[in-house]
Amino acid sequence: MATERITASCSSTLCNLNINGSQRKHLPLSPSSRFLGLPSRASHFFGSLRVSGSSSSKLSLSRLRTRRNFSVFAMAADDSKRAVPLKDYRNIGIMAHIDAGKTTTTERVLFYTGRNYKIGEVHEGTATMDWMEQEQERGITITSAATTTFWDNHRINIIDTPGHVDFTLEVERALRVLDGAICLFDSVAGVEPQSETVWRQADKYGVPRICFVNKMDRMGANFFRTRDMIVTNLGAKPLVLQIPVGAEDNFQGVVDLVKMRAIIWSGEELGAKFVYEDIPADLQELAQEYRSQMIETIVELDDDAMESYLEGVEPDEETVKKLIRKGTISGSFVPVLCGSAFKNKGVQPLLDAVVDYLPSPLDVPPMNGTDPENPEVTIARAASDDEPFAGLAFKIMSDSFVGSLTFVRVYAGKLSAGSYVLNANKGKKERIGRLLEMHANSREDVKVALAGDIVALAGLKDTITGETLCDPESPIMLERMDFPDPVIKVAIEPKTKADVDKMATGLIKLAQEDPSFHFSRDEEINQTVIEGMGELHLEIIVDRLKREFKVEANVGAPQVNYRESISKISEVKYVHKKQSGGQGQFADITVRFEPMESGSGYEFKSEIKGVDVRAVLVDGSYHDVDSSVLAFQLAARGAFREGMRKAGPRMLEPIMKVEVVTPEEHLGDVIGDLNSRRGQINSFGDKPGGLKVVDSLVPLAEMFQYVSTLRGMTKGRASYIMQLAKFDVVPQHIQNQLASKEQEVAA
Numbered sequence: 001m002a003t004e005r006i007t008a009s010c011s012s013t014l015c016n017l018n019i020n021g022s023q024r025k026h027l028p029l030s031p032s033s034r035f036l037g038l039p040s041r042a043s044h045f046f047g048s049l050r051v052s053g054s055s056s057s058k059l060s061l062s063r064l065r066t067r068r069n070f071s072v073f074a075m076a077a078d079d080s081k082r083a084v085p086l087k088d089y090r091n092i093g094i095m096a097h098i099d100a101g102k103t104t105t106t107e108r109v110l111f112y113t114g115r116n117y118k119i120g121e122v123h124e125g126t127a128t129m130d131w132m133e134q135e136q137e138r139g140i141t142i143t144s145a146a147t148t149t150f151w152d153n154h155r156i157n158i159i160d161t162p163g164h165v166d167f168t169l170e171v172e173r174a175l176r177v178l179d180g181a182i183c184l185f186d187s188v189a190g191v192e193p194q195s196e197t198v199w200r201q202a203d204k205y206g207v208p209r210i211c212f213v214n215k216m217d218r219m220g221a222n223f224f225r226t227r228d229m230i231v232t233n234l235g236a237k238p239l240v241l242q243i244p245v246g247a248e249d250n251f252q253g254v255v256d257l258v259k260m261r262a263i264i265w266s267g268e269e270l271g272a273k274f275v276y277e278d279i280p281a282d283l284q285e286l287a288q289e290y291r292s293q294m295i296e297t298i299v300e301l302d303d304d305a306m307e308s309y310l311e312g313v314e315p316d317e318e319t320v321k322k323l324i325r326k327g328t329i330s331g332s333f334v335p336v337l338c339g340s341a342f343k344n345k346g347v348q349p350l351l352d353a354v355v356d357y358l359p360s361p362l363d364v365p366p367m368n369g370t371d372p373e374n375p376e377v378t379i380a381r382a383a384s385d386d387e388p389f390a391g392l393a394f395k396i397m398s399d400s401f402v403g404s405l406t407f408v409r410v411y412a413g414k415l416s417a418g419s420y421v422l423n424a425n426k427g428k429k430e431r432i433g434r435l436l437e438m439h440a441n442s443r444e445d446v447k448v449a450l451a452g453d454i455v456a457l458a459g460l461k462d463t464i465t466g467e468t469l470c471d472p473e474s475p476i477m478l479e480r481m482d483f484p485d486p487v488i489k490v491a492i493e494p495k496t497k498a499d500v501d502k503m504a505t506g507l508i509k510l511a512q513e514d515p516s517f518h519f520s521r522d523e524e525i526n527q528t529v530i531e532g533m534g535e536l537h538l539e540i541i542v543d544r545l546k547r548e549f550k551v552e553a554n555v556g557a558p559q560v561n562y563r564e565s566i567s568k569i570s571e572v573k574y575v576h577k578k579q580s581g582g583q584g585q586f587a588d589i590t591v592r593f594e595p596m597e598s599g600s601g602y603e604f605k606s607e608i609k610g611v612d613v614r615a616v617l618v619d620g621s622y623h624d625v626d627s628s629v630l631a632f633q634l635a636a637r638g639a640f641r642e643g644m645r646k647a648g649p650r651m652l653e654p655i656m657k658v659e660v661v662t663p664e665e666h667l668g669d670v671i672g673d674l675n676s677r678r679g680q681i682n683s684f685g686d687k688p689g690g691l692k693v694v695d696s697l698v699p700l701a702e703m704f705q706y707v708s709t710l711r712g713m714t715k716g717r718a719s720y721i722m723q724l725a726k727f728d729v730v731p732q733h734i735q736n737q738l739a740s741k742e743q744e745v746a747a
């Protein structure tokens with residue numbers, strides 16, 4: 001059956017339906033389905049839409065959006081036909097420094113696109129995207145929740161990503177599967193350290209971006225300073241598309257430099273209306289200046305437009321938009337918009353910009369992969385329903401209803417419920433049970449996912465994050481995602497016998513979800529050790545064990561994950577000989593151990609991590625009767641011990657890049673304290689509002705509980721952010737202390 005398109009223009013009580021451009025129906029609307037009061041689930045909506053006397057009466061309404069007048073896309077029983085053309089897909093992420101307003105902005109986007117009819121406020125702990133209990137209590141975003149919504153006939157898949165550095169892996173995996181991103185800035189703080197980190201991550205994946213300078217209503221808001229920081233701190237080329245009308249308490253709206261009209265919101269409550277007006281007189285000159293800058297930048301992208309411009313003819317609105325889109329997608333510049341998500345100003349134009357300027361799956365290069373049988377052979381998969389299916393599992397979430405959910409970005413082809421696909425990394429087939437379209441904390445069953453979609457699969461058995469699912473007839477392995485090694489660990493012990501099994505189950509599930517979290521059993525001290533990216537990361541893991549898996553556990557003090565290496569070459573000849581009646585043991589080997597560059601790993605056996613050493617087997621000899629595999633294993637162990645001792649062993653520790661922002665009066669205390677933590681101060685800088693920035697390198701081992709010390713020292717007025725910079729040699733006296741501590745534990 002064909003897809004039918006229904007457009008509906010609604011008054012508060014009546015809907016005029018236009019089906020496939022010809023038939024017209026007038027439908028009464030039940031109070032519950034009126035504009036903005038509309039239930040978010042399409043099925044509810046169907047209940048009150050009764051199209052009599054035509055084949056359309058059997059339509060299952062599965063697409064819905066609201067905007068000015070709203071339209072409904074309806075799909076007939078054959079779900080494998082597209083309701084939204086691929087060119088009208090936008091897979092986007094919203095990224096920023098912690099607290100810049102990602103969750104609030106996403107909530108507004110969901111509201112204005114018609115998905116949420118009651119909005120959640122972050123500070124009240126009811127935001128839809130922050131669905132985990134811990135997120136609601138702490139008011140931060142931990143997991144990326146994927147949600148699908150619609151705007152201006154476009155399907156927008158949004159991933160809300162966390163801002164805290166402990167969860168940068170979440171940002172990485174979102175970037176891996178998205179085609180474009182909105183970068184949010186707090187207009188008071190400007191470009192903050194974590195924004196720089198995510199910006200670099202987006203550069204790494206070549207993700208086109210638009211910037212939204214949020215919180216224009218806050219005291220100290222400064223749009224132009226933030227614009228300048230985009231140049232100085234990010235080295236990017238901003239293209240200003242809007243300038244603010246007013247600021248702080250008096251922030252009213254924006255001047256749209258494409259239309260050269262002001263957009264003014266009449267209130268700040270949810271759903272506040274906006275009108276297009278003439279540009280206020282006091283902003284006309286500034287608007288003209290920025291408009292000229294914008295036009296001069298974009299005409300460079302097109303010879304015809306440039307020629308006309310030189311002859312005094314400005315491009316029309318359509319050409320302006322086309323050129324902004326071209327430059328955004330090619331990374332020539334980043335459009336900059338502004339608003340206040342909290343005060344409901346600027347969100348609709350931001351959505352328009354997503355549609356107008358961010359790429360569809362067709363605008364980004366085809367996904368490349370390799371033949372799983374022959375990694376030398378590169379295979380490209382174009383974004384099309386007609387290609388063989390290829391998708392990447394980018395996130396696993398445990399789920400109380402269906403066990404676990406695997407989030408997949410479909411790059412090419414179709415994925416149907418009930419079909420079998422190949423996990424190219426494991427060479428195993430997986431059956432696709434249910435396919436779910438996610439809407440923050442609710443979900444909708446779909447039969448088929450198409451190229452460009454992001455869906456959650458229920459019931460996969462073997463697939464983990466970063467693996468490729470594909471058509472078994474046309475295998476492809478997409479590029480794997482990189483996961484960082486954990487830098488911090490704590491010992492964890494179940495409180496009662498009953499908790500032992502529950503803890504094992506919980507840890508396995510959590511590690512499946514989160515590749516930056518590891519756990520292992522240390523038999524020597526009879527303890528389970530959990531490892532992660534920071535104190536907060538592990539705190540959340542322990543909290544989730546308690547809440548989701550009902551595990552009561554005692555947790556030790558956090559410790560740094562040290563690595564080991566050697567400082568010089570050593571060569572040992574090791575003979576293992578044992579004669580105890582019967583067959584003896586004889587093995588003789590000569591091994592050379594060589595230091596390698598930090599981070600190179602172990603060359604002999606790649607799964608041993610954290611040892612930057614190459615072991616070269618130089619020679620050996622063999623005894624006809626007494627030599628065996630075991631004897632050689634014991635000889636290798638002996639050679640390793642002896643060789644390492646001779647090779648000048650050394651311990652490496654994680655060194656963090658720590659950036660502290662403090663009022664000037666506390667600068668001396670902050671520096672003194674960092675020095676006492678073995679910190680190395682690299683540079684100082686200034687921030688708006690008389691603040692100083694201290695950039696330093698400090699060993700992670702000295703940074704535990706830094707947040708409370710800093711708070712105490714500066715009366716809560718300073719903040720800091722840290723991220724892993726490198727691994728470096730631990731000073732000898734500290735290595736000695738660690739060694740004697742370990743001996744005490746062993747005794």
Ligand SMILES: Nc1nc2c(ncn2[C@@H]2O[C@H](COP(=O)(O)OP(=O)(O)OP(=O)(O)O)[C@@H](O)[C@H]2O)c(=O)[nH]1
Pocket residue numbers: 096097098099100101102103104105122123139140141142161162163164214215216217218339340341342343
């Ligand atoms: N004044 C003002 N406050 C805002 C605005 N947007 C967000 N906030 C507030 O800023 C705080 C942080 O907002 P969130 O939306 O949680 O920020 P986030 O970036 O998602 O934070 P994380 O998920 O923790 O990284 C909340 O108290 C919001 O109410 C805005 O436009 N103006």
